[in-house]
Amino acid sequence: MRFSAIIPARFDSTRFPGKPLVDLEGKSMIQRVYEGTLNSGLFQEVIVATDDERIHEHVLSFGGKVQMTSTTCPNGTFRCWEASKHLQKKVDVVVNVQGDEPLIHKDHLEALCAMFIDGSVEIASIMRKSLSEEDYLNSNRVKVVCGRGGKALYFSRSAIPYFKNGFEYCHLHLGTYAYRMDVLEALTRTSSGKLDIAESLEQLAWIESGFGIHLAEVEGESIGVDQPEDAERVRTLIRNSSAS
Structure with a gap:
């Protein structure tokens, strides 16, 4: 491969x-x-x-x-x-x-690539389990629920799944994708649907169009830099890593 x-x-x-x-x-x-x-x-x-x-x-x-x-x-x-x-x-x-x-996890990339050993996988991505109710309720942290075999059922900025008797955990989508070449081309021809427009999540258009997304579960935080304070957080981590 x-x-x-x-x-x-x-x-x-x-x-x-x-x-x-x-x-x-x-x-x-x-x-x-x-x-x-x-x-x-x-x-x-x-x-x-x-x-x-x-x-x-x-x-x-x-x-x-x-x-x-x-x-x-x-x-x-x-x-x-x-x-x-x-x-x-x-x-x-x-x-x-x-x-x-900027803080690349090699094991995350390895897990992503390993998904394609299964010839039925069209698109792969990664997720991690969170026990934080703050993550669960944060609309900037995208949650994913999967069926058997790790195939995504839905992604949402909302708190999913709903826990009737108190929060237990959620799976956070970490955003890195991998696609078979023919599938990548096909994705550029998909049309937006109601769900991806509502959530502002392009992967929902793929699901609505019939593509499957398989998720590998990984460990370790993936830090995205969305605003200047995030960059300062990364600088601190780099300094601490260099000092250890």
Whole structure:
């Protein structure tokens, strides 16, 4: 099985403009994501996909591979598809690595790739169990419920599943995806439905269109940088890791 990783990166962000280039203890966020993905040793190729010249030039400056994409890509999935057409090596599965999660967990990527041993898996992603009621009630933390075999039944920003007799746990969706190449192309032809518009979660359009998403359960926090205070939290973790 041949895997390549694509890291979508956009400069414009309502809450944190320019965040791919923010400095995190001597390296930009996009450099940390790129190097962490590359150093996992799981991928034939790792490339950044962006529509911004500043990001393009920065990735080249640290020796990374980067592909310019159109400014009309509505989301990271479309950007992955555009960039995948420029991969130099034939690939079976493309992994969409989140460009705003700089602390890469190799074991998360390994678990994601291992899902494709099962030939029926079209799309894979990862989740972790949380015992925190705060996570459960937080609309910024996407929850997922799965059926037998780890196939997603539904994703929501709401508190799911409902516990009649008090909160027990929930599964948080960690956001990194992997797709078989033919499925990735097909996803770019899906139409939005009522559910993904309501929740602002593109994966619900895939489920509505009949695609299956299988989830691997992993351990360890995945920290997304959505606003400046998140970046400071990551800097603290990097400093503490370097000191230990």
